Amino acid sequence: MFPKEVYINRRERLRASMKDGIAIVLGNPDAPMNYADNIYHFRQDSTFLYFFGIDHPGFAGVFDLDNNEDYVFGTDFDIDDVIWMGPQPSVKELSQKVGVSNTAQFGELKNLVSKAVQEGRKVHFLPVYRAENKILIHELLGTPLGQIKEKASAEFIRAVVALREIKDEYDIKELERAAEIGYQIHVTAMKMAKAGVYEREIAGECEAIALRAGGALSFPAIVSRRGETLHNHYHGNKLDTGDLLLVDSGAETDTHYASDNTRTVPVGGKFSKKQREVYEVVLAAINKGNELIRPGVTYQSIHLEVCKVIASGLKELGLMKGNVDDAVKAGAHALFMPHGLGHMMGLDVHDMEDFGEDFVGYDDKVQRIDQFGTAYLRLGKELKPGFVLTNEPGIYFIPALIDKWQNEGLHKDFINYEKLKEYRDFGGIRLEDDILVTENGNRLIGKRIPITVDEIEAIMS
The missing domain is CATH 3.90.230.10 (Creatinase/methionine aminopeptidase superfamily)
Incomplete structure (x- = not known):
């Protein structure tokens, strides 16, 4: 993980390059190999890493382009998780390392997106390559699964490419x-x-x-x-x-x-x-x-x-x-x-x-x-x-x-x-x-x- 100022700067430049609405960056979930508890080695989504730096499954980031705010959504571990995996950092602790103060549990993502839709705000998302995230976009926005690729935001894609193609x-x-x-x-x-x-x-x-x-x-x-x-x-x-x-x-x-x-x-x-x-x-x-x-x-x-x-x-x-x-x-x-x-x-x-x-x-x-x-x-x-x-x-x-x-x-x-x-x-x-x-x-x-x-x-x- 880089110094938090790196991520703050990247997110500020992203928000400055887009017009309005909210923009969702989905992290990756775990992926089962042959049953739910036997998973492939986890690999985080690269764009989520670029802007939010958190290398754990089950996270999402949101840019509020109208209010210059960033959000991180994730799920805190319970005692059963700790028993199997040991002590784990909280969503808030991980978010603070990358300079994000607005955090919530993952289930709250739907509330934020629903409110934006009700207010008539644009909701930008990137092309989705994982089946679980396609289903999530469908649940958040009602976008038919077969139309998710074409509904991805070209404005958002171009803004991300313009940043990520120039290596710092x-x-x-x-x-x-x-x-x-x-x-x-x-x-x-x-x-x-x-x-x-x-x-x-x-x-x-x-x-x-x-x-x-x-x-x-x-x-x-x-x-x-x-x-x-x-x-x-x-x-x-x-x-x-x-x-x-x-x-x-x-x-x-x-x-x-x-x-x-x-x-x-x-x-x-x-x-x-x-x-x-x-x-x-x-x-x-x-x-x-x-x-x-x-x-x-x-x-x-x-x-x-x-x-x-x-x-x-x-x-x-x-x-x-x-x-x-x-x-x-x-x-x-x-x-x-x-x-x-x-x-x-x-x-x-x-x-x-x-x-x-x-x-x-x-x-x-x-x-x-x-x-x-x-x-x-x-x-x-x-x-x-x-x-x-x-x-x-x-x-x-x-x-x-x-x-x-x-x-x-x-x-x-x-x-x-x-x-x-x-x-x-x-x-x-x-x-x-x-x-x-x-x-x-x-x-x-x-x-x-x-x-x-x-x-x-x-x-x-």
């Missing part, structure tokens, strides 16, 4: 902590990538490192010798010498800030000639992205420039042909990189994605490009100092996609389908860094995880 000194310090843990995760995974080891052993160690650091993984680890499957969570394969192992993993600190990095390494410690050639193209692509990231430039334009690096490198290997600019404009490169270059990162590994990608990654100036591959770019808008984002290009050889495009005769002027036959069992390579946009350019979040061929082979030896 406290955010950045926590992101640096997460990066330190992420570094340990990836270096350990590199050292474990040996013949006979199962993917699950490495995935388990990734999670163990995060847990030992007091937090958790920021998302389920992707540890796969099938790197051409972008988000492969199957961990049952045994590694063989000559495989490429893709590890996409990140840590979440005890304050819930994330890291998110990807490295791809050769099982056994040495890249083959073919692997090294493709790897160097991806390395050139990520370095180009890091070079271009700065304020005032759209991430959409950086994505397209990085795609040109990939297309150019693949052309040199004989896998693509023709004019590189034309190939990227036509979308031919997306056979090899069918995803966007990166996304926002912060309290969420895909920061604020619960609001919807278009609210976070796009705006009135920059619209999503409706083309296979580039359409999946989560962040396209102009970069500002304080943004934290990922830069994660890749090259993948996906047999089903290759067959589909070839059978449909797509991009024959740009793709050498005959040469591609030599790469059908190659797999995939992705590299990913976390970047802070600064006033004059950018810098890495944390120490760069080994990434050059020589660095990786040295670590693995």
Whole structure:
């Protein structure tokens, strides 16, 4: 938890950026795994954490925009809770730590909302991703469950995004902590990538490192010798010498800030000639992205420039042909990189994605490009100092996609389908860094995880 002045300032700025009414921020409840008392590890809602900082289940915050007041609602523990969980702080005690003096038991939330509705005041709420909170919004406002997404307040969403997308000194310090843990995760995974080891052993160690650091993984680890499957969570394969192992993993600190990095390494410690050639193209692509990231430039334009690096490198290997600019404009490169270059990162590994990608990654100036591959770019808008984002290009050889495009005769002027036959069992390579946009350019979040061929082979030896 940060000093209470941090939360007070954030809430004051939020209220100043909205017009009128009340605005509800729901914390998360506990979630049962298979029966009520056997619960998943609790994870608080990130926006509630950002403004109210209380990392306990069953809370809600309310901004009274008309009267410049904030409220916290929660449920105090009774003796039965204390018996099972030990002494617990009260709602009032927790609220005082974040500078809120107006507190009440959770059941009083309905009374406050009902009164606002009766008075004809606007009631703003954010998109809801938890079923329990959808039911709560329905009970508070009578909004049909199927309409909750569309009834969420665009004014509220935009106000929150405008604050959360610019990371302050406290955010950045926590992101640096997460990066330190992420570094340990990836270096350990590199050292474990040996013949006979199962993917699950490495995935388990990734999670163990995060847990030992007091937090958790920021998302389920992707540890796969099938790197051409972008988000492969199957961990049952045994590694063989000559495989490429893709590890996409990140840590979440005890304050819930994330890291998110990807490295791809050769099982056994040495890249083959073919692997090294493709790897160097991806390395050139990520370095180009890091070079271009700065304020005032759209991430959409950086994505397209990085795609040109990939297309150019693949052309040199004989896998693509023709004019590189034309190939990227036509979308031919997306056979090899069918995803966007990166996304926002912060309290969420895909920061604020619960609001919807278009609210976070796009705006009135920059619209999503409706083309296979580039359409999946989560962040396209102009970069500002304080943004934290990922830069994660890749090259993948996906047999089903290759067959589909070839059978449909797509991009024959740009793709050498005959040469591609030599790469059908190659797999995939992705590299990913976390970047802070600064006033004059950018810098890495944390120490760069080994990434050059020589660095990786040295670590693995």
